[in-house]
Amino acid sequence: MSQCGSSKGKSSGLNQHYEEKVRPCIDLVDSLRSLGVEKDLNLPAIAVIGDQSSGKSSVLEALSGVALPRGTGIVTRCPLELKLKKITKDNNWRGVLSYKKLKEEKEKILKDPAEIENAVLHAQTVLAGKGEGISHDMITLEIQSSDVPDLTLIDLPGIARVATGNQPLDIEEQIKDLIEKFIKRQETISLVVVPANIDIATTEALRMASKVDPTGQRTLGILTKPDLVDKGMEEMVVRTVNNQVIQLKKGYMIVKCRGQQDINDKLNLVQALEKEKEFFKGNSHFRALLEDGKATIPLLAERLTKELVEHIAKTLPQVQKQLEMKLEKTSKDLKMLGDGVPLDENEKTNFLIMKIRQFNDALEGVKRAEEDLRNSDTRVFSKIRWEFGRWKLALDSKAIKTEEILRDEVQEYVRTRRGKELPGFVSYRTFETIVKKHTEELEEPALKLLKDVKELVHTCVDHIVNSHFSAFSHLLRAAKDPIEDFLEEQFQIAEEKIHSQFKMEKMVYSQDELYSSQLDTVKQKSSTGFGLKASFVSADVREMSYHLTSYLKVFCMYLKELKDRLDRLKSAGKILSKFVHSA
Structure with a gap:
């Protein structure tokens, strides 16, 4: 057929x-x-x-x-x-x-x-x-x-x-x-x-x-x-x-x-x-x-x-x-598994000590900003520094934009809430209300910065754990669980501190000398033509804007100083260091 x-x-x-x-x-x-x-x-x-x-x-x-x-x-x-x-x-x-x-x-x-x-x-x-x-x-x-x-x-x-x-x-x-x-x-x-x-x-x-x-x-x-x-x-x-x-x-x-x-x-x-x-x-x-x-x-x-x-x-x-x-990936996976665990009991103990020591050395490398870059193109500290750099830009932008925004805000407050006081007298309650509003606007970005940094640290540590213990499921769980618990605990502490910090910042206060100096700077800048144009705004609006601009600049300066006090992101290093010593 x-x-x-x-x-x-x-x-x-x-x-x-x-x-x-x-x-x-x-x-x-x-x-x-x-x-x-x-x-x-x-x-x-x-x-x-x-x-x-x-x-x-x-x-x-x-x-x-x-x-x-x-x-x-x-x-x-x-x-x-x-x-x-x-x-x-x-x-x-x-x-x-x-x-x-x-x-x-x-x-x-x-x-x-x-x-x-x-x-x-x-x-x-x-x-x-x-x-x-x-x-x-x-x-x-x-x-x-x-x-x-x-x-x-x-x-x-x-x-x-x-x-x-x-x-x-x-x-x-x-x-x-x-x-x-x-x-x-x-x-x-x-x-x-x-x-x-x-x-x-x-x-x-x-x-x-x-x-x-x-x-x-x-x-x-x-x-x-x-x-x-x-x-x-x-x-x-x-x-x-x-x-x-x-x-x-x-x-x-x-x-x-x-x-x-x-x-x-x-x-x-x-x-x-x-x-x-x-x-x-x-x-x-x-x-x-x-x-x-x-x-x-x-x-x-x-x-x-x-x-x-x-x-x-x-x-x-x-x-x-x-x-x-597939062959390349499988070869990498096989290489990660290593040669397996030795059969001799003494050698097993030495093998375990060696694996943990290598793991701790890797974490120490991250803490010192000296980690191995073969599997990554950017160090963790560089990534976190970039995040804080964005935060500084946000603060600078806030201070710059405030000068333009404040005039309209103050005019609206004066128009709707001014009492029997004569023009040119500053209403402290109006000043305090506007300050609190602008302070609250920075709280959410600050919390997001914390979450982003936490995620960078978690991703880094998780990668190190996987690269050292992927072939050993019990060791993997033993390392991952406490790390995740510890990171979450530190995140909660840091989050509470940020909430507490902003709660304090809503209580309007500044050192007299620092505030007076900043106020003089703002007024001088205005008189040279680079600030609020006096001829276009009323006396009370102009005076209120001077005070608000001065205070908010002091406030943003303080937040930037807070960032500098982290001493080049030592907080991330402390998290890793504490885990290394506890391990």
Whole structure:
């Protein structure tokens, strides 16, 4: 039986030169998949999906030349990787079915195609249990024959709309999750099987494919059961196959596989192919599709092989890039684990002391601003200094903006709250209210600065803990828990101090000499034309602005002095130092 071309001079419908390129490409991906790397890499594949009773199993049966499980309800209960390998040296048929159960490899050698159906059903029962549930575990069926194309397909369960019999109530969601796991990968071509006698727009399989592949770049539609199309609807089917209804970049093909009556009549697969060809030749509507190479199983096999090889060639560079990245990361992870723990009890103690000493040395390095920069481009102190630099800019900006803002604020207060006092006399209550308002505006930025610094310290220490103890889960927890508790405790203390500081700052006070000096400076600046323009404001507004500007400048100066008193961020060093000594 030849399923991939009508010419005897061709093998699988492809010329010899092309065929020599096909097998190595497909073998490469199959060998990668057999190694189990698909857990880490997305390999090129063709996934076959369809609603229940769409004819999906019949298409696979016709392509493989063997009878796969058929029936009503969920027939495919596990992903089935179907490896078809064309051999030309002899006509001996070979089959191997394999799967993994609890990390144990199960393999069955098949000597006759008739054994396949029961072997697949048994494997599904082992993996998915009795009943009609599904499993994500893969079954691999490899077939070597002179009558199959060079092709690898992954058959997925048909989409069930409603749970029946002993199916799980959420069977539809389970199946969709399994299908989506495969077809959402950019490396997967979705082969969507749809009966020709229904409205293609209503099929769930095509909707799912469109969701993950909106442009149809990775989707090929297969129409089945053309003999069941109602009279008068043939033109709609032709338009669909010609990509004029729902467009897909890869387009559509149409096939006619064995139906149940054909099976009852014991029509074998070779005869079914002849019958299919005669059907399309004899149908006035569908004959043009055959002539255009869009109909019959042999032409579908040729098309799929070509699509798969081209897809492999296109995606292999990306797969190689993924592999290199995974390899690099795995090598780093392995290196972090080190050589393991020594077996001798005395050596274990020395090993533990060494690990803790190295950890403490790393923390001391951060405290002295001398940490190793191999895994980071900026020291922690530099990051914290930059945060305090932003805080200084915020204070300077506050003092500068205040001069412009105060005039409007004072004018508003004077307009609405001035009592019987004459112009030019300062209302202390108005002055105090405005000072408190501007003081409160700085409290939230100060708390945010504290949180940002705490996060920088926590990130740094957490990285050091992970880098030293990632291979030792108990040590990791023993180090992390107290560190996080300590950092949180110190954060709470610092937060309380900031709240307390701002609470005190709301009580308006300054040393007489400092305040008087600043007031003189502000008035002199105003008289030289750089401050508030006396000719444009009333005497009371001008006087109030002098006092407010002076006080707020003193206040911001004090906050900046507070920052300087941290002695170049020694607070962060103290946090680390205290932990080092307690460890």
